[in-house]
Amino acid sequence: MTLGANIMNDFGNTLSRKRAELIKKYELDVESLPTKEEIDNQTRINALDKLKQQKQEAWSTWNLYPAHQKIQFDFSKWKPDMQEDSENARELGKKAYLLSKRMKNETLNVLFVGAPGTGKTSLALAIAKELDKHILFISTAELAALFDTDLRNSPDIKQKLRNVENAMIGIDVLIIDDLGTEGSMRFKNFGVTEKMQHLMYRVANGRFNFEKNKVARTTLITTNNTDEELNNMYDPKIISRLIPKKQEQRIAFNNMKDVRGMG
Template identity: 30%
Template sequence: MILQHERLKETFAEFGWSRIPEVFDAHAEEAAKLNIPYLEFLDKLLQEEIAYKQDRFVRMRTRMANFPYHRTLEAYDFSFQPSIDERRIRDLATLRFVENRENLIFLGPPGTGKTHLAVALAIEAIKHRYTVYFITAHDLVQMLQQAYVNQTIKQKMKALSKPSLLIIDEIGYRKMEEPAAHFFFQIVSERYESGSIILTSNKSYGSWGDIFGDSVLATAILDRLLHHSTTVNIKGESYRVKEKKKAGFFKPDPQAHEKE
């Protein structure tokens, strides 16, 4: 019996199984006690291993994706943002847009949950084994400028074209200088119909000429981004402002009632 147990351990190791060795004895005792059929016993063991490997895969890919934080769709308060159609977001979570190499743009004021939704959808993409990378527009510009100075720009551009889903967060908080704007155009062009992009921005499309400092360039960027895309406009109050109001940071103006 001991020899058989040792042989099983060696077999588990040979197959690269990590979870089954941890739960085998408990499941074996349960199967013997409850007279569980062999196939059911084997199925339970394999399902434990599959779930463990999937969880490990998701955690590893999530770390590699460079998210600023971990957010899920379940944690998003759709009731606070009635301008968003929850069914539409749930449909996006099926990831057909990633499969079809389409883009997704979230537009809205700061603090309305654009980044939250982008990260939540990206985590769903990781669960479905798509490759994902997250970066803010500010960090992207700095990274590309440094790569240009170091003469590694081609390698960086190639790396940014590889993920199934690239998230570029906070477009519009800072104006892009001419070289950075052209690099951005190249990224969008490289990924056109070959990989999905999620963008978040606090600026409407009509203001993108100001972001890139060139209305012609902005039009060319939008032409490629919007050809196969979905735009979600969020119109609502900032979550952060809401929480501060709850905490009493914003006091009502005693003269406001008199002015009405």
């Protein structure tokens, strides 16, 4: 036996002896002690969780919340009784929850459409949280404001727009909030500035798998506008790639009232 082998053998014997001494000293139940494989697996899980948290923190740098105020929501906070038609509100919450379960195994876009303050953004956030993936929140009003600022041509704003765009394309779950509020018929033929059109076109393309003719990553869109209005604001190709046509992927807040500030 070589010297190196002797050293390793002695080291192993020492560890075994120390382990036996600790078990005896603290009267440990050997059967309940985790195995080396279990310890290694838990270490791997903890490392992956830490990496996931770090990645989400990095993505979060590019969130564009309304008025720069972070918003969060989950299904436990959905309160149907705040609506006059509580039964319909309950069904909306149920449809969103069932979609979230389906979306754990299937990549889908979902549209939330209805009047302001009815809970569209809340249910979009609830679905995103249920999916337990990296999330980016983009208010289209805040995004459009980056193009309208007097500093829009500054290197800092240009770099921020590039970073936001890259994040919108690459994130697992993208929430596009209040699509259409940035539109105005004074801009070109579509109602949205040319630069905003181009950015959204690149994002729509980047999140679509043309080879398989299906969405590549989940996008949740909230809007107060009809399909016709959105198509008047944006190039229809953008709307076609972002807005789902299937009714089961649309959550319509029909006859819901504005309950913002009542909770």
